[in-house]
Amino acid sequence: MNKLDSAGHSIYFETGLESLANIVESGRYSKIFVFADSNTSELCLPLFREMMNDFHGFDLIETDPGEENKNIDFCIGIWKTLLDFGADRKCLMINLGGGVITDMGGFVASTYKRGIDFINIPTTLLSQVDASVGGKTGIDVDNVKNMVGTFTLPQCVFIETAFLKTLPQRELLSGFAEMIKHGLIADQEYYQNLKNSDYLQVSAPAIYRSVEIKNDVVTEDPHEKGLRKILNFGHTIGHAVETYSLINDAQPLTHGEAIAIGMICEAFLSSTNNTFKAEELEDVTAYISKLYPAYAIKEESFAQLMEFMQSDKKNENGQIMFSLLSGIGKCDYNCRVSEKDILESFAYFNHIGFNP
Amino acid sequence: MNKLDSAGHSIYFETGLESLANIVESGRYSKIFVFADSNTSELCLPLFREMMNDFHGFDLIETDPGEENKNIDFCIGIWKTLLDFGADRKCLMINLGGGVITDMGGFVASTYKRGIDFINIPTTLLSQVDASVGGKTGIDVDNVKNMVGTFTLPQCVFIETAFLKTLPQRELLSGFAEMIKHGLIADQEYYQNLKNSDYLQVSAPAIYRSVEIKNDVVTEDPHEKGLRKILNFGHTIGHAVETYSLINDAQPLTHGEAIAIGMICEAFLSSTNNTFKAEELEDVTAYISKLYPAYAIKEESFAQLMEFMQSDKKNENGQIMFSLLSGIGKCDYNCRVSEKDILESFAYFNHIGFNP
The missing domain is CATH 3.40.50.1970 (Rossmann fold)
Incomplete structure (x- = not known):
């Protein structure tokens, strides 16, 4: 190892x-x-x-x-x-x-x-x-x-x-979001193990497993022509929220905090636009929202968030492309989602009690 | 073709x-x-x-x-x-x-x-x-x-x-310098053919041959670890002269004009630091100085030229590295040359009558 x-x-x-x-x-x-x-x-x-x-x-x-x-x-x-x-x-x-x-x-x-x-x-x-x-x-x-x-x-x-x-605790929590993502897109057992672990005591074998998952994906598709896009799960909305927060919030979100928000929204989109089950969505939402601090995606930010998503590197022909879960440990890429659904995912996020 | x-x-x-x-x-x-x-x-x-x-x-x-x-x-x-x-x-x-x-x-x-x-x-x-x-x-x-x-x-x-x-004539002449270089570093016959041709009537087959020479070199050494450096013949001094001219001259030299100057200086260095013969130096000097407009490397520019050469990308461990001819159509790389010899090459250039 x-x-x-x-x-x-x-x-x-x-x-x-x-x-x-x-x-x-x-x-x-x-x-x-x-x-x-x-x-x-x-x-x-x-x-x-x-x-x-x-x-x-x-x-x-x-x-x-x-x-x-x-x-x-x-x-x-x-x-x-x-x-x-x-x-x-x-x-x-x-x-x-x-x-x-x-x-x-x-x-x-x-x-x-x-x-x-x-x-x-x-x-x-x-x-x-x-x-x-x-x-x-x-x-x-x-x-x-x-x-x-x-x-x-x-x-x-x-x-x-x-x-x-x-590292401060907040920074550990930020990195932990990517580890959760690795479990969600590629390894259900790893995801369950993370749920039973403490992010403050993150272990070398867990880090190794995350690196291994990412390495397997990028080795197969180094230039992000296809498969590698699954690593962007949570990042289409997450990046937009992060950018917005960096410009507008007095205390901007960390990358991981933004990705945690993005993962909840995109898990919701996975349930409406892919085969992700309602109980899986509930599981992911409950776990992440317990772990990460409260936040609200303000309605006045919606237009700007959409704009940021328009310049996402995964897009093709002006169409916003998502990587969406088909189950815990499985992810598809190049999923088209309507603007209406994206807005609904914001509403879902704001109503799960994550809202401060 | x-x-x-x-x-x-x-x-x-x-x-x-x-x-x-x-x-x-x-x-x-x-x-x-x-x-x-x-x-x-x-x-x-x-x-x-x-x-x-x-x-x-x-x-x-x-x-x-x-x-x-x-x-x-x-x-x-x-x-x-x-x-x-x-x-x-x-x-x-x-x-x-x-x-x-x-x-x-x-x-x-x-x-x-x-x-x-x-x-x-x-x-x-x-x-x-x-x-x-x-x-x-x-x-x-x-x-x-x-x-x-x-x-x-x-x-x-x-x-x-x-x-x-x-293209204006001056631009054709600028490109022609690189063609002469291709002959000098890799193909004596091609060099002789160029000498007998008119740069204003440059032919498609001649362009093809230049591209072929360059392509053979870069295919063998794409990242300039070794052989590709021969393409820099005339460019160590030529680039420095070009940079100086760009900053100081009201009518700056074209790239090819600067490289023509660099080729004469470095042909001189090839004769003092490599096996390039005196009659070969004479031939190259006569041909290039007849073709290109007069110029003087001013004494007050020497220090700055040396400084520009110090930041040349071919250098290793602070040592200025040259690519020098061993004959017409043959070139070596990674040649070390003393500062004294470089200054002498400026003097040689300034005394061949190229001086306005």
Whole structure:
């Protein structure tokens, strides 16, 4: 269980960064950069250094934390910093942080001088179970999530649960939403196990299983031509809610909180537009709404949410496309849903008592 | 001679865009965009439409012409325009223009929503013999040429000499420099044939041979790990001179003019640092200096030129790397050259009478 071979690269679990120490000491790279945000540079960098035998042979590139900084302006800044540091094509970038860092760091690395090597060390639960696999890099433009990016694999990925100890509870809960999603779309037993577990005590084997599910899907369909779209369950509405919240809420939702909302709405759509049963919907709704904080999808936001969904990357020919459950542990993609049904799913969500 | 199969895509020669008409009529794409600059939209678009059976089923995205506009700000503008037009992942971008359009259009397409299909129709001699092959996309950041980009292949490339009829002589001469380079690095006979030809009457078979030479090289080494670097002969100094000229000269050099200068300097370096013979140097110098307009590499520019060369993408561990001829038709790469020799090559250039 300490290594998972994905297409073209390896994902290491709980190995104490041993092979990374070997890589940086091999002299294969002309320079080594660590890319982190101010949070991870304070909280995770000391642990990283310690695991790497008191490693100091790198330049640190630090950015501001938060999704709102995963944008092109910061990218330009990092490209220029690399140039100022004299980074050539043979340098290595180590992305140490959550999804913002691995998404943006991956994009910068995959485009700087047409591509330098990078390695991801996801330090949040969310990035460990989600961003760590699949080779998606990306940044937001005009608040549209991941509007620009590439499909580029890191050289390898290191997952160390030791980093999770620095995480606030809310961040653990955010990552847990993606794990629930993995169960719902692909593994009923795993979903049941999660229901009987405590997200504050998330285990390495559970993380491994999530990564394995995602890896199986992306290996079969790396460029999201078909099957990979099932990973977007909960994300069509979830992303729209997240974007709206980022712009309008004083305390914006985390990614996982938005996806939790999206999963309830899309479980409802699965019951009206696919073979998902009423009792399955009830089960999912009860579990998620107990776990996640209350929220209301305000009526005045409906039009803007629809607009955000119109620019969803899964769409084809202007038609909003959903990935919908056909049962717990099974998911279909390319499902068309009417605007009326989408609005009804908002109403369903607002009436389940999730409403504050 | 009407189709060359390159790794993963085809390059069509003088086929009157027939297969392109088939592709756009197939309905495979949700939307079609033509990306052009104001020059090519005026001069080449009418011919494009005519060849495509009076085709109007596309949205035009127009930008300002010139290398100085191949930058990230224009990219952001194009990404946003695509979004405003409702471009999804199944749309097609047709890049109609010179290297600026195919480089920047390719970069925008390869990163928009993590990549949409694109087709290149190079309309200048330079882009037909150079940018058309090899899958390099790129933009300039902070005046550093192609600092950011990807390796992404177009779906296919169409080369039509009919577009060259709209080109000013100076632009033909610019592209001709790359053809001379192809002869010098890979095919002595081709070089001799070019010497006996008139660049104003450049022939389709000659263009085909240039594309073939470049294609053979990039097929063997798509990501420029080794052999592909020979295509940079003349470009280490040439790019630096071009960048300097773009910033400082009222009438900046064209790419080919800069590369012509770079080829003379690097032919000199080939004679001092490789097995290139004195009479070969004389031959190359005489031919190129007769063909291209006079220029002087000013002494006050030397320091800045060295600085530009320091950020050349071929460098490793801070060492400037050259591709140098070992004879006419043969080229080596990863050649180290001292700063003293580089300065001497400037002096050689300034004393051959090329100096105005």
